[in-house]
Amino acid sequence: MDLIQFQKLFKKEPKYRLGQAKKALFQDLIQNWQTAKVLPLSLREELNKECSIEISEKTFISKDKNTVKALLTLEDGLKVETVLMRHKDKRNTVCVSSQVGCPLDCSFCATGKMGFKRSLEAWEIVEQVLFFARYLKKIKERITNIVFMGMGEPFLNYQNVIEAIKILNDKEGFNLGARHFSISTVGIVEGIEELAKEKLQINLAISLHAPNDELRSKLMPINKKYPIKKILNAIDDYIEKTRRRVMFEYIMIRDLNDSEEEAKTLARLMKKPLYFVNLISYNPTGIFKPSLSSRIKKFKEILEKEGVAVTQRYRFGEDIEAACGQLVAKPR
Numbered sequence: 001m002d003l004i005q006f007q008k009l010f011k012k013e014p015k016y017r018l019g020q021a022k023k024a025l026f027q028d029l030i031q032n033w034q035t036a037k038v039l040p041l042s043l044r045e046e047l048n049k050e051c052s053i054e055i056s057e058k059t060f061i062s063k064d065k066n067t068v069k070a071l072l073t074l075e076d077g078l079k080v081e082t083v084l085m086r087h088k089d090k091r092n093t094v095c096v097s098s099q100v101g102c103p104l105d106c107s108f109c110a111t112g113k114m115g116f117k118r119s120l121e122a123w124e125i126v127e128q129v130l131f132f133a134r135y136l137k138k139i140k141e142r143i144t145n146i147v148f149m150g151m152g153e154p155f156l157n158y159q160n161v162i163e164a165i166k167i168l169n170d171k172e173g174f175n176l177g178a179r180h181f182s183i184s185t186v187g188i189v190e191g192i193e194e195l196a197k198e199k200l201q202i203n204l205a206i207s208l209h210a211p212n213d214e215l216r217s218k219l220m221p222i223n224k225k226y227p228i229k230k231i232l233n234a235i236d237d238y239i240e241k242t243r244r245r246v247m248f249e250y251i252m253i254r255d256l257n258d259s260e261e262e263a264k265t266l267a268r269l270m271k272k273p274l275y276f277v278n279l280i281s282y283n284p285t286g287i288f289k290p291s292l293s294s295r296i297k298k299f300k301e302i303l304e305k306e307g308v309a310v311t312q313r314y315r316f317g318e319d320i321e322a323a324c325g326q327l328v329a330k331p332r
């Protein structure tokens with residue numbers, strides 16, 4: 001949908017009409033403007049013609065039914081993947097993409113390997129959420145969390161990501177509380193600085209994955225531009241301004257970044273208030289192998305012993321290639 005066109009159409013309408021349209025779209029979760037009976041027929045027809053809300057998709061459901069991946073086709077024919085994770089405690093998290101492909105080419109990531117096509121418009125991000133909101137409505141459930149951890153680097157598409165969050169946070173619209181959004185970045189310092197200035201209480205996560213620059217640059221070429229010290233300085237400023245916790249994600253790759261020595265080096269970096277580490281078992285994308293669970297356990301113990309706050313993330317959707325670093329929007 002063209003958001004500018006959408007605003008334009010409502011300029012000539014009485015003020016309350018926009019509220020009615022937002023309610024129909026984001027709360028009643030209509031799939032076609034025709035069903036928004038509260039709006040006059042002529043407006044519905046115009047909306048259908050110029051601001052279509054139909055979503056072209058193909059879904060894949062994991063064997064345990066806890067993960068659903070959707071492949072959405074955008075207006076220009078490009079495809080983007082988005083994933084729903086249904087947690088045992090009734091939370092429903094949607095992992096959204098911010099770009100088609102990714103220019104950063106991290107060595108452990110399948111998205112990086114598909115190259116970069118373009119950044120998504122704000123509406124194309126919102127659409128991913130709407131798709132799963134409609135999906136969940138059928139089983140009387142709701143989205144509780146949105147994470148920007150899908151395809152692409154969110155801070156390379158900063159304006160559209162923030163605009164999408166504001167649309168989804170809008171009380172008149174989707175009305176998801178700011179604290180239920182998380183952005184995961186490789187550490188684009190300008191993005192961290194900008195986010196610190198926003199009056200939005202969203203969560204920030206840094207994809208760290210290595211405790212030193214030498215290894216991190218091998219895994220993530222962007223580290224040459226934004227080395228660890230530079231990122232951590234930006235994070236310290238961010239924490240000072242926002243007083244919010246920051247999560248550091250660490251993918252555990254067998255015999256690459258999971259030694260006891262590396263755990264100790266990581267602990268030295270992470271032993272700060274409001275820092276916490278999330279250990280994630282690597283999802284095989286054909287390049288590396290995941291760490292053994294005994295190794296992850298030991299790694300976690302070392303961090304804990306050093307006084308670092310640490311959690312371990314459950315792995316979702318491996319059988320449908322919906323896990324971290326596996327989104328590639330293959331045409332199927």
Ligand code: SF4
Pocket residue numbers: 102103104105106109110111112113150151152153186325
């Ligand atoms: S891990 Fe993230 S930043 Fe790195 S290539 Fe994949 S999508 Fe891009």
